[in-house]
Amino acid sequence: MPSELIGTSALGIAALISIVLTMLRRPRWTDTVSIERVSRVFLFGLAAQCLHFMEESLTHFPVRLPELLGLPPWPDDFFVVFNLLWLAVWILSSIGLRAGYRVAMFPIWFFAISCLVNLIAHPILSLAVGGYFPGLLTSPLVGLFGVWLVMRLIALTRPSR
Numbered sequence: 218m219p220s221e222l223i224g225t226s227a228l229g230i231a232a233l234i235s236i237v238l239t240m241l242r243r244p245r246w247t248d249t250v251s252i253e254r255v256s257r258v259f260l261f262g263l264a265a266q267c268l269h270f271m272e273e274s275l276t277h278f279p280v281r282l283p284e285l286l287g288l289p290p291w292p293d294d295f296f297v298v299f300n301l302l303w304l305a306v307w308i309l310s311s312i313g314l315r316a317g318y319r320v321a322m323f324p325i326w327f328f329a330i331s332c333l334v335n336l337i338a339h340p341i342l343s344l345a346v347g348g349y350f351p352g353l354l355t356s357p358l359v360g361l362f363g364v365w366l367v368m369r370l371i372a373l374t375r376p377s378r
Contacts, residue, residue, distance in 0.1 A: 235326035242374035262362030276351035336360020
């Protein structure tokens with residue numbers, strides 16, 4: 218389990234940032250146009266994330282990342298379940314956003330910030346190994362959806378008092 222905790226620590230930081238953003242920025246629930254835009258970008262971003270997950274799976278990310286960090290590989294079950302659980306949470310949060318549940322903002326912010334982490338981390342990992350690193354090909358697509366989603370989330374929310 219230490220390998221999984223260390224290997225996903227960047228996502229822990231993304232989660233903390235997402236909690237802060239969820240607390241500091243309040244959605245404008247009456248702005249149905251912005252809610253629709255966030256939802257649309259979010260769902261297309263989830264489709265891109267599915268492609269990214271597939272690329273990482275097919276190119277052995279759960280072996281290569283821990284190996285690069287000097288850790289034992291992750292069990293395939295861990296990597297698949299971890300990703301599928303987050304995909305389920307994100308799909309449910311899209312429904313929660315449309316229903317007006319503020320708690321749904323945390324997973325959406327987390328998705329957006331995680332996409333930005335992917336945009337930065339995969340090219341750095343590729344530079345570190347001197348070539349292709351699993352997830353590199355789809356990380357720009359996921360990252361662009363992250364940037365777009367952050368912009369939409371900022372438009373949807375306002376600072377809390």
